[in-house]
Amino acid sequence: MKTFPFIYNEPKEFLKFLQPKDWANFFLGEINPRFSVTAIKAKVVAVKEETADTKTIVLKPNWLWKGFQSGQHVPVTVEIAGRRITRFYSLSSHPSDSNLQITVKRQKGGLVSNFINQNIKKGDILELGEASGDFVFSKEIPKxxxxxxxxxxxxxxxxxxxxxxxxxxxxxxxxxxxxxxxxxxxxxxxxxxxxxxxxxxxxxxxxxxxxxxxxxxxxxxxxxxxxxxxxxxxxxxxxxxxxxxxxxxxxxxxxxxxxxxLFLLPSQNVSNVKKEGTVDVFLTLSHKTIQVKGEKSLLEELEEQGIYPQSGCRMGICHTCVCKKQTGSVTDLSNGEVSELGEENIQICVTRAESSLELEL
CATH class of the missing domain: 3.40.50.80 (Nucleotide-binding domain of ferredoxin-NADP reductase (FNR) module)
Structure with missing residues (x-):
């Protein structure tokens, strides 16, 4: 729990501390881990083994869950080694079922899929986002x-x-x-x-x-x-x-x-390239300059240096990682296109640095 700030240099810092929603979430969480006024939290009510490397996680969400359409996916957030990490999983249940289901297969090198299969058990709490996706039926289902x-x-x-x-x-x-x-x-x-x-x-x-x-x-x-x-x-x-x-x-x-x-980028576009030297990436909000090789996605290269921007699907679907590129050129890994040098919004999970950059991070 936070300690009370008796002295602040800036009044806005004191006001920021007194956020009623944060306090409400804290106290509600002490009563029941699923309780929250801002986050969709879901209790794991069952774990079913489907195959040697796949499990179905049955979830009971709190009252903030708005439902879904068959075929949609949902962001699932877990905490691993002190880091909150989000991945997207399709819902394998039906909207009318009493509980939700996600079915997660271990992926080679998959941080979250392996964590879920190895560690998640009945009684645990997962955080969800809202369901999305258009892999759904139209109003008139084909014959x-x-x-x-x-x-x-x-x-x-x-x-x-x-x-x-x-x-x-x-x-x-x-x-x-x-x-x-x-x-x-x-x-x-x-x-x-x-x-x-x-x-x-x-x-x-x-x-x-x-x-x-x-x-x-x-x-x-x-x-x-x-x-x-x-x-x-x-x-x-x-x-x-x-x-x-x-x-x-x-x-x-x-x-x-x-x-x-498709929950994976086309393999021909994400294969690593070998480059000589590094390029500078200036992070304007945190006033840091780092060097990257431009051989992987910006998200991966930032994480390798201990910088963890918000991200979700890591494949260009959810747009959680979008940030403003103020200057510099990047390659879009989903289609191979190289950007102009000017200002634009980019998804750092599917872009690779081609020159020195300024990012609003």
Whole structure:
């Protein structure tokens, strides 16, 4: 708890200390960790193991939660080694469920995904933001749907399937789910339960690494698309999975109505480059000058020097890390474009320094 400031040089500092919302949050938190007047806090009511490297976290949010649409994602904030870190996860539950669900797969080098899988337990409190995203159904749901899921990309699609189930959908749906092996199928029991409850769903598991008798194997191809959904021109397609799978899907589905959800930058744009020397980055709000190599994103290079700006998704989706570039040139890692030298807002998680910079940080 803060100590009372008997003497302040500036009256505004004293007034800043007496923020009623901060005090209310403190006292409410002492009564119940979920209580807050400003933050969406959610209690972990269950942790379910889906696969060896994936867990479903069941959450009960406080009264500030405004709900979501099937297919949307939510910012989740955890504290790791004294740092508050936010990542975005798709909601795998349905809006009408009594509790929320996020299903988190460990990612190689993924700080938050590994922390959640290793440490989060029943009774813990997580902080959420508001749900967002347009990987959702339109008002009029198409009569023929094809879902292409890869790995943990099944999570928003699972929510969409539950939405169809609860709305008494009468069309036709095919799910092609690409995973490494049978043991890597995420949310399998729930998917099979949905399938058993409806007549319109066909689920096809495709194993890329470990073939299994009676199942498809390999990767996404034109042949497998046409085998299970020959009438692609009359089908609405939803794609969620790793970048290579999505790139392949979009090339195969040219001229078809496709909606995609990508939580990774295209690999060709984020590969590190090797540069000689460094460039200066002047942080105008903190009056610091640091040197970066311009080989990684600005966010990564700042963090390597102990500077932790606000950030969220780290892939150009949430815009939490937006700051003003006052001078200098950067490369946008999402499309490879090099900026002009003048003032503009940039997302530091998906930009790389090309010259000396002044940033409003």
């Amino acid at each position: 023929q749907l094809l879902f292409l899921a890869g790995g943990s990309g099944i999570t928003p699609i699972h929510s969409l399937l539950k939405d169809l189930e609860k709305s008494n959908y009468t069309g036709k749906v095919t799910l092609l789910y690409f995973v490494r092996s049978y043991e890597d199928i995420i949310l399998k029991s729930s998917l099979e339960k949905i399938k058993s409850n409806v007549k319109w769903l066909n689920i096809v598991y495709v194993f890329s690494d470990v073939p299994k008798e009676g199942y498809e194997s390999g990767f996404l191809t034109k042949e497998i698309l046409e085998k299970y959904n020959p009438d692609l021109k009359s089908t609405s397609v939803y794609v969620c999975g790793p970048s290579p799978m999505q790139t392949k899907a979009l090339s195969l589905l040219e001229g078809v109505k496709v909606k995609s959800e």
